[in-house]
Amino acid sequence: MTATDLVPAGFTPPVDAETVSVEDYRAAVQRWLDEHAAELAKPAEHSLEAEVAQLGKVRRALFDAGWMRYGWPVAAGGLGGPDVLRAVLNEEIAERDLTDGTNFSIVEVLAPTMVSYARPELAAEMLPLLLSGREQWCQGFSEPGSGSDLASLSTRATRRDDGSWVVNGQKVWTSLAQYAQRCVLLTRTAPGHAGITAFFVDMDSPGITVRPLRTMHGIDEFCEVFFDDVVIPADRMLGNEGDGWRLAMDLLPYERSTCFWHRITYLFTRLDMLLAEAAKQETEPEAATDAAIGAAYLALHTVRCRSRDTQRRLAAGAHLGPETSVDKILLSTADQKLFDTAREVLPGTIELTDAHWRTEYLYSRAATIYGGTAEIQRNIVARRMLDLGKE
Amino acid sequence: MDAEEQSLLAEALRGTMTETAAGTALDAALGDLGWADLLAEEPAVAVRLVFSLLGETGAHAPVLNDVVLAATGQPLGGTVALPYAGGRVVVWERKDAGSAPDEGGLLDGTLPLRVLGAGDDAEAAAVVTDPAALAAGRRALGWWLVGTGRAMLALARTHALDRVQFGRPIAGFQAVRHRLAETFVALEGAEAALAAAEDELASLLGKAAAGQAALDAARHCQQVLGGIGFTAEHALHRHIRRALVLDGLFGNTRELTREAGAHIRRLGRAPRIAHL
Known part of the structure; x- marks a missing residue:
């Protein structure tokens, strides 16, 4: 396959990637989503299977229409154009509540890795499979012994005489691994940060066992993944030996721009839902209700403003670094504050009657844990932004 | 520019x-x-x-x-009756007050604030209600509060690096570091909200974010500064007094937050204000 084959012959992109304005792009996406609202609507069923199928369906429709290709390089099956186009698409998907609140934007932390670190032929072959929803991919980073201290990971990759690699170890908190066809895997090939090496692994390789974790929010999307003598061809290495840590750090700008924007937008839709439910209540709201709603709105508005600034800096060519820990802290705090407010404003709902609010409330408890704990983020701010020296 | x-x-x-x-x-x-x-x-x-x-x-x-x-399109240089927390009205005089923070019967005695009371009804009736003027005042106060918060953070940071206990600077203790980090995060968030504050609602939110950040800064920085931050010889108390007094102008954080909540509840939707 060559790069020119990646976009089918005769396909006319709906807008010009390089010249379209954010406003025009948004308007065009909105028009298209409005026209296709019925076919894209979320199914009534709320199982994880249904959610994953919906993710695939939405991505595929967006890919076939071209939208899912904007902001990705032409050489990897994209249509080019700036990153902000992806953020706009994520926002519009979230505003319409077409997918769940996090997994749609998982592409944002998987695809850039392929673009930057995979051999160009591998990226060109694989990326369209992800973007088009034909495949799910997962990210094998965390391990039972390596959570906050990711660099201590111990899943070992050993080179064999024929150049291929054998992997042994265990990953955990691997989202959607039970549905994934591929995994971006961090392994240990030598001591230290420079001894971490990344691979692109087929999940149907012999020796991989996936076991979903039961979590408190009731959606078993996180998995344990076991690797027993799993053989990986040499040409599936991402970057070079020892590039794994840099690869993991390079995801930060994507996680902390488009992914965050997606989650922020999603949380705004939940605040809207909360307002709608509050309006249905028979008793006149107390002043405390308005105070709680106002505080949740203030927190969400604040992180939205911050994230907008961050994305503008990124678009202007700035290198994103430790200052994005501020975005992460603001977002996780706002996330929990919103669902705490829902529990306050809708007394008894989460505990007794409504499984959706319950699930989302419980999931929000993880917001200060996943993606780098709130404590790790504060350590980064203290060390890097406030220059307080070592602990 | x-x-x-x-x-x-x-x-x-x-x-x-x-x-x-x-x-x-x-x-x-x-x-x-x-x-x-x-x-x-x-x-x-x-x-x-x-x-x-x-x-x-x-x-x-x-x-x-x-x-x-x-x-409101009026010539500069005069004074206006300004709304204060709790339904009070004050005038920020264009003259000098006392030089010590604890003079004059106000929390921050260095500010020439006159509290309108019984007998000032005519003056109080002219209190600012114009939405554009309220928004402009809130933006200005928001930036002032953020600046005050930055001043407190700078004092606490310096102290944390200089003060040695248990044989090392207290900046090395995570409990201290996290308070300062928390302060920084709140101030950064408030700045972003103020930078996006153009209309009335965004200006209200900007001041609420700034007031909250300044109050958080006061709490965390006072704790990090320990005993010295409680003395009159250290500058911290001046900034704390300033932050508390400024927070009350044009509605305090608590009032504005509640107002924002009531507003979006009536609206039935949470407006998205900053756009990509």
């Missing part, structure tokens, strides 16, 4: 605020620096720079009046 010009202007303002006596002298000095023209021509830049620097330097001048006057 480009970034370099803004930076030059900021340095000039900082120098003036540091070297000039706060109050009427600084009011006159800002006038000499072209405050009126700046406010007319580049209001967003003028307000951000002047008010955040008042906070950072701990200076004060009665220029909040000018922001309100300009927003």
Whole structure:
């Protein structure tokens, strides 16, 4: 396959990637989503299977229409154009509540890795499979012994005489691994940060066992993944030996721009839902209700403003670094504050009657844990932004 | 005004605020620096720079009046009755108050604030209600509060690095570091909210975020500074007094947050204000 084959012959992109304005792009996406609202609507069923199928369906429709290709390089099956186009698409998907609140934007932390670190032929072959929803991919980073201290990971990759690699170890908190066809895997090939090496692994390789974790929010999307003598061809290495840590750090700008924007937008839709439910209540709201709603709105508005600034800096060519820990802290705090407010404003709902609010409330408890704990983020701010020296 | 010009202007303002006596002298000095023209021509830049620097330097001048006057198309230089928390009304006089923070019967006695009471009904009736003027005042106060918060953070940071206990600077203790990090995060968030504050709702939210950040800064920084931060010899208390008093102007954090909540509840939707 060559790069020119990646976009089918005769396909006319709906807008010009390089010249379209954010406003025009948004308007065009909105028009298209409005026209296709019925076919894209979320199914009534709320199982994880249904959610994953919906993710695939939405991505595929967006890919076939071209939208899912904007902001990705032409050489990897994209249509080019700036990153902000992806953020706009994520926002519009979230505003319409077409997918769940996090997994749609998982592409944002998987695809850039392929673009930057995979051999160009591998990226060109694989990326369209992800973007088009034909495949799910997962990210094998965390391990039972390596959570906050990711660099201590111990899943070992050993080179064999024929150049291929054998992997042994265990990953955990691997989202959607039970549905994934591929995994971006961090392994240990030598001591230290420079001894971490990344691979692109087929999940149907012999020796991989996936076991979903039961979590408190009731959606078993996180998995344990076991690797027993799993053989990986040499040409599936991402970057070079020892590039794994840099690869993991390079995801930060994507996680902390488009992914965050997606989650922020999603949380705004939940605040809207909360307002709608509050309006249905028979008793006149107390002043405390308005105070709680106002505080949740203030927190969400604040992180939205911050994230907008961050994305503008990124678009202007700035290198994103430790200052994005501020975005992460603001977002996780706002996330929990919103669902705490829902529990306050809708007394008894989460505990007794409504499984959706319950699930989302419980999931929000993880917001200060996943993606780098709130404590790790504060350590980064203290060390890097406030220059307080070592602990 | 480009970034370099803004930076030059900021340095000039900082120098003036540091070297000039706060109050009427600084009011006159800002006038000499072209405050009126700046406010007319580049209001967003003028307000951000002047008010955040008042906070950072701990200076004060009665220029909040000018922001309100300009927003309603009136000539600068006078005073306006200003809304305060709890339904009170104050006037920020264009004259000098006491020089000590604990003088004059107010929490921050250095500010020439006159509280309107019985007998001031006519004056109080003229209190600012114009939405554009309220928004402009809130933006200015928001920047002032953020500047005050930055001043407190700088004092606490210096103390944390200098103060040695158990054989090492207390900045090495995670409990201390996290308080300072939390302060920084709140101030950064408030700045982003203020930078996006154009309409009335966004200005209200910007001031609420700034007030919350300044109150958080006061709490965390006072704790990090320990005993010295509780003395009159250390500068911290001046900034804490300032933050508390400024928070009350044009509605305090608690009132504004509740107002925002009531507003979106009536609206039935949470407005998205900052756009990509």
